[in-house]
Amino acid sequence: MALIVQKYGGTSMGSLERIEHVCRKVASFVEQGHQVVVVVSAMSGETDRLLKLAKGINPKGSEREYDQIASTGEQVTIGLLALALEKHGVKARSYTGPQVTIKTDSSFMKARILSIDADKLLADCKAGIVPVVAGFQGIAPDGSTATLGRGGSDTTGVAIAAALKADECQIYTDVDGVYTTDPRVEPKARRLDKITFEEMLEMASLGSKVLQIRSVEFAGKYKVPLRVLSTFVDGPGTLITLEDNKMEDALISGIAFAKDEAQLTVAGVPDRPGIAAAILGPIGDANIEVDMIVQNVGADGTTDFTFTVHRNDLEKAQDISTKVAKELGAKGVRAANDIVKVSLVGVGMRSHAGIASQMFKALAGANINIRMISTSEIKVSVVIEEMYLELAVRTLHKAFGLEEGGKVA
Amino acid sequence: MALIVQKYGGTSMGSLERIEHVCRKVASFVEQGHQVVVVVSAMSGETDRLLKLAKGINPKGSEREYDQIASTGEQVTIGLLALALEKHGVKARSYTGPQVTIKTDSSFMKARILSIDADKLLADCKAGIVPVVAGFQGIAPDGSTATLGRGGSDTTGVAIAAALKADECQIYTDVDGVYTTDPRVEPKARRLDKITFEEMLEMASLGSKVLQIRSVEFAGKYKVPLRVLSTFVDGPGTLITLEDNKMEDALISGIAFAKDEAQLTVAGVPDRPGIAAAILGPIGDANIEVDMIVQNVGADGTTDFTFTVHRNDLEKAQDISTKVAKELGAKGVRAANDIVKVSLVGVGMRSHAGIASQMFKALAGANINIRMISTSEIKVSVVIEEMYLELAVRTLHKAFGLEEGGKVA
Numbered sequence: 001m002a003l004i005v006q007k008y009g010g011t012s013m014g015s016l017e018r019i020e021h022v023c024r025k026v027a028s029f030v031e032q033g034h035q036v037v038v039v040v041s042a043m044s045g046e047t048d049r050l051l052k053l054a055k056g057i058n059p060k061g062s063e064r065e066y067d068q069i070a071s072t073g074e075q076v077t078i079g080l081l082a083l084a085l086e087k088h089g090v091k092a093r094s095y096t097g098p099q100v101t102i103k104t105d106s107s108f109m110k111a112r113i114l115s116i117d118a119d120k121l122l123a124d125c126k127a128g129i130v131p132v133v134a135g136f137q138g139i140a141p142d143g144s145t146a147t148l149g150r151g152g153s154d155t156t157g158v159a160i161a162a163a164l165k166a167d168e169c170q171i172y173t174d175v176d177g178v179y180t181t182d183p184r185v186e187p188k189a190r191r192l193d194k195i196t197f198e199e200m201l202e203m204a205s206l207g208s209k210v211l212q213i214r215s216v217e218f219a220g221k222y223k224v225p226l227r228v229l230s231t232f233v234d235g236p237g238t239l240i241t242l243e244d245n246k247m248e249d250a251l252i253s254g255i256a257f258a259k260d261e262a263q264l265t266v267a268g269v270p271d272r273p274g275i276a277a278a279i280l281g282p283i284g285d286a287n288i289e290v291d292m293i294v295q296n297v298g299a300d301g302t303t304d305f306t307f308t309v310h311r312n313d314l315e316k317a318q319d320i321s322t323k324v325a326k327e328l329g330a331k332g333v334r335a336a337n338d339i340v341k342v343s344l345v346g347v348g349m350r351s352h353a354g355i356a357s358q359m360f361k362a363l364a365g366a367n368i369n370i371r372m373i374s375t376s377e378i379k380v381s382v383v384i385e386e387m388y389l390e391l392a393v394r395t396l397h398k399a400f401g402l403e404e405g406g407k408v409a
Numbered sequence: 410m411a412l413i414v415q416k417y418g419g420t421s422m423g424s425l426e427r428i429e430h431v432c433r434k435v436a437s438f439v440e441q442g443h444q445v446v447v448v449v450s451a452m453s454g455e456t457d458r459l460l461k462l463a464k465g466i467n468p469k470g471s472e473r474e475y476d477q478i479a480s481t482g483e484q485v486t487i488g489l490l491a492l493a494l495e496k497h498g499v500k501a502r503s504y505t506g507p508q509v510t511i512k513t514d515s516s517f518m519k520a521r522i523l524s525i526d527a528d529k530l531l532a533d534c535k536a537g538i539v540p541v542v543a544g545f546q547g548i549a550p551d552g553s554t555a556t557l558g559r560g561g562s563d564t565t566g567v568a569i570a571a572a573l574k575a576d577e578c579q580i581y582t583d584v585d586g587v588y589t590t591d592p593r594v595e596p597k598a599r600r601l602d603k604i605t606f607e608e609m610l611e612m613a614s615l616g617s618k619v620l621q622i623r624s625v626e627f628a629g630k631y632k633v634p635l636r637v638l639s640t641f642v643d644g645p646g647t648l649i650t651l652e653d654n655k656m657e658d659a660l661i662s663g664i665a666f667a668k669d670e671a672q673l674t675v676a677g678v679p680d681r682p683g684i685a686a687a688i689l690g691p692i693g694d695a696n697i698e699v700d701m702i703v704q705n706v707g708a709d710g711t712t713d714f715t716f717t718v719h720r721n722d723l724e725k726a727q728d729i730s731t732k733v734a735k736e737l738g739a740k741g742v743r744a745a746n747d748i749v750k751v752s753l754v755g756v757g758m759r760s761h762a763g764i765a766s767q768m769f770k771a772l773a774g775a776n777i778n779i780r781m782i783s784t785s786e787i788k789v790s791v792v793i794e795e796m797y798l799e800l801a802v803r804t805l806h807k808a809f810g811l812e813e814g815g816k817v818a
Contacts (some may be wrong), residue, residue: 004645016462016465016466019466020466023567050485053485053489054423054489054492057425057429057489057492057493057496058430058492058493058495058496059493061489061492061495061496062492062495064502065488065492065495066488066492068484068488068503068505069484069488069489070484071484072481072484073486075477075478075480075481075484076459076462076478076481078477079461079463079475079477079478080462080466082470082474082477083463083466083467083470083471083474083475084466084467085476086470086471087466087467087469087470093473094474094477096554098475098507099552108802143508145505145508152410188531206477221469237776250541275674305698311481326463328722
């Protein structure tokens with residue numbers, strides 16, 4: 001018998017039929033003798049509908065009121081799932097975030113969880129009742145309802161699992177696990193049985209949008225074993241957990257990529273201290289997020305300073321950079337938005353030299369030119385031309401033996 | 410400067426345009442220097458939609474979960490109205506029932522208000538903030554959200570007015586006040602400027618469905634002046650208040666009627682103690698509500714026992730009565746469902762003799778046969794054939810000088 005927190009997203013709760021399907025899944029775990037706490041999102045589309053209503057009446061209204069309205073989406077689905085479970089003969093009880101109590105800070109629409117009162121939930125579990133908790137919301141210090149921001153239901157699930165010291169937090173989505181890469185790009189992509197929190201963070205932030213980053217950080221911090229599974233297809237899913245010895249066998253866990261980046265190069269900048277700050281300061285002030293940053297030491301007393309931003313921010317970032325370039329006496333600014341970032345991710349590479357060079361060699365073998373390189377302990381990222389994305393992913397997937405039945409380095 | 414509680418119903422909140430209209434009404438009171446607390450219903454149709462969803466998944470689910478779901482309707486409208494007020498430059502803050510705090514008992518779906526914490530609302534008023542409170546809901550002793558039952562928003566308005574010792578509780582509806590009778594039956598019906606709580610109770614329970622009975626009882630008990638006004642047409646509405654000397658000038662305030670009644674007579678019952686209980690006991694046990702009850706002393710040692718029930722209950726009540734009649738050795742049971750009840754209501758009749766006979770004379774003058782009579786301190790009701798309803802109402806309306814510009818007795 002285990003204590004399991006299960007989180008079902010908006011697609012899983014999208015209709016009465018789907019809610020009944022989720023009900024049967026929950027019931028089957030209860031029948032197996034497990035204690036289950038369920039966390040649910042609003043029906044897919046409902047939060048958007050509510051916010052549209054709110055912004056229709058006042059586009060610049062206070063975020064507290066937006067939260068008052070948006071938080072009703074989950075309040076409906078918790079009630080519906082509790083009713084479905086009752087009908088199925090499973091005792092259940094729904095809780096809004098404030099009812100649990102899930103305490104948050106006062107940052108409406110992007111609140112952070114401060115603490116969770118586990119008492120009611122544990123008492124229910126002991127009494128054979130399945131608590132059904134609204135994701136995405138909690139109670140601010142002044143008693144108002146606050147939402148955690150979009151996708152916050154994953155975080156609610158993990159935070160509750162941490163508070164209850166649950167054996168596992170299961171996140172049910174419409175994919176059946178975490179893959180070595182996007183199966184739409186490489187059909188031979190393979191579902192991973194296990195992946196570490198760190199790897200998952202790199203995979204998520206690099207574009208494999210299976211889980212909310214914050215929930216993975218949270219799970220890693222509180223050491224909550226996290227499992228990603230499909231609501232609609234049975235299977236073991238992917239377990240996201242702490243590193244263990246067995247994992248070190250695999251050099252690379254997966255290949256992530258991001259298509260929405262753009263590259264800016266401030267060329268011929270006088271090579272003196274403070275250059276990076278001079279260029280990136282105004283970019284940050286304009287609320288533009290910078291991803292990769294590369295600076296080469298120049299030969300002629302100048303240097304090329306290159307960084308990537310979200311494609312939507314390119315124009316704004318280019319304007320700012322051009323102004324800064326003039327002030328610095330740089331030669332000019334080059335921009336490119338037909339680029340993508342491809343990353344190898346794996347905790348195994350920490351203890352193995354040569355992963356980067358093996359990667360560059362494979363790409364060279366496919367005649368793919370690398371425009372930018374950035375590395376971390378468990379990741380090597382390259383920027384290449386967008387037209388080579390699929391080729392690069394497939395080449396690397398093969399080179400590192402990630403395919404179905406492929407070699408394990 | 411007055412402290413006013415305003416309650417707006419579902420029709421008034423039925424669309425973003427209507428919410429903006431309500432916003433302008435509230436704002437105009439604030440601009441006049443009043444302190445305003447607003448209570449709102451869900452958008453019209455929304456509570457039904459939510460309950461249909463809930464019953465679709467489990468028609469026999471627990472009422473706590475129905476309330477969890479149904480209470481979201483008001484949570485959306487309070488947020489929307491607060492946003493509209495903000496946009497209009499009026500400081501506002503929305504509160505659910507639990508947030509206020511409005512404490513109720515545990516009777517989910519028909520909870521009763523136990524107490525209201527006035528502190529937050531008064532503090533807001535003092536700070537120039539308009540609190541916008543969800544009607545129809547509160548928090549049960551175990552922390553669950555409970556609803557007051559349909560129409561409970563009126564009661565919320567009155568209860569808040571009582572807790573705040575407000576100068577007036579204004580109930581905005583789609584009619585512009587309480588009329589001497591239904592204007593669809595008598596076009597000369599006149600809006601009343603004032604009516605007492607007792608009269609309003611008789612008017613409401615007799616079929617003039619302007620206000621929820623419970624809210625009128627509540628207002629009378631706590632002496633909260635209640636005003637019924639139209640959201641859509643400006644005007645003074647009707648003030649429902651305590652009796653004052655001026656009121657005694659008017660004998661009759663209005664004429665109410667009920668079309669959904671049916672009449673049952675147990676004829677020739679042996680006239681002995683316990684007859685009423687013997688007949689009505691089994692009716693009550695079957696959860697059938699009885700309205701009028703009349704028993705005549707008979708000449709031959711038997712009596713005719715007559716009562717009225719809701720038309721929907723006639724068949725069931727007739728079956729029960731027939732069985733009881735046999736046991737009692739009565740002559741038989743007669744049923745009629747083509748009847749209506751017409752009532753004269755007025756506190757003035759307490760101190761004036763002859764109202765009843767004046768009423769019977771007027772009806773006789775129009776050749777309307779009276780089948781049954783029942784009187785109370787401030788009401789005379791007669792049962793007549795349904796086909797005479799309009800004629801009876803108009804005849805009495807004229808006879809008692811209720812029409813526009815009519816005489817005041």
